[in-house]
Amino acid sequence: MSKPTLIFVHGGWHDPTCLDRVRKPLEAAGYKCHVPNQPSIGTQAAVKSADDDIQLIHDLTSKSLSDGEDVIVFGHSNGGLKANGALEGLVGDGAKKFKGKVLGIGLIAAMIPPIVEKGAFKDVPPLDGSWWVFSETEPTFLPNDPTKLFYNDMSAEDAAYWTSRIVPMALPTGPLVFYEAWRHVPVSYLACSEDNGMPFVQQTAMVKAAQTEGGTVHLTTVKSGHSPFLSMPEKTVEWVKKVAEVELKA
Structure with a gap:
């Protein structure tokens, strides 16, 4: 049986290169991988929104399905x-x-709708300027300390490099309300125990809440900060293969 196509949705303020350490070995192993450049992050952020990202990912997934490919969609943060x-x-x-x-x-250390808006995520940092830097001229924002939030388990040199690549992201325009696909298909969740960007307790609370509401969620935990695809790419690749070949196998 052929391998599924893997579509990766990276987190905020990043670009597709953040997943190269995972994408390249997966492609070498025979997986077709897509890591789309999201319009609401980077140069177009001031005039785009998460809706534009969702449409791009939807169209890419739809084309793969129309071509007869089985698909797994991965999302970080x-x-x-x-x-x-x-x-x-x-x-x-x-x-x-x-x-x-x-x-x-x-x-991967990701938000689950609509649980992100419920008690499991009650301690999310508010948009009050303590964690974020807001543009004075555009509806975009940046993390105040990305090194601490995202790269706390990486070498100083590596963390500095990825911090330098952080780019603006469009401000959310309302509540984090999204379609709940996890109610219709199984989920594999990689929880990161040393995460400063989205604390481990919040990740596991969302998983438990989704399971309680009838979702099928396979949980794996790694001792990692918010970006295991950068700090421990080999283990992340192993997890992706487990997801594709065991947990979510066709």
Whole structure:
């Protein structure tokens, strides 16, 4: 049986190169991988939104399904919201029109809708300027201390490099309300125990809440900060393969 196509939705303030350490060995192992450049992050952030990202990911997934490819969509951090949102019309009853199938969702230290808006995420840093830097001229923002939030388990040199690559992201325009694809397909979740950007207790609380609400969620924990695809790419690749070949296998 052929390997599924893997679509990766990176988190905020990053660009697709952050997943190169995972993408390249997966492609060498025979997986087709897509890491789309999201319009609401980077040069277009002032005039785009998460809706534009979701549409891009939706169209990419739809094309793969139409071509007869089975697909797993992975989301990191707030990319978990977009990974879910992009699957509206492609899972459940909407799946019947495609030759391929969405096998499930892989989440890396990611938000799960709508649980992110509930008690499991009650301590998320508010948009009050203490954690964020807001543009004075555009509707965009940046993390105040990305080194501490995202790269706390990396070498100083590596952390400095990735901190230098942080780019603006469009401000959210309302509540974090997204389609809940996890209710229709199984999920594999990689929780990061040393995470400063999204504390481990919040990650596991969201997983537990989704399971309580009837979702199928396979949980794996690694001793990592918020970006295991950078700090421990080999283990992240192993996890992705486990997701594709065992947990969410066709």
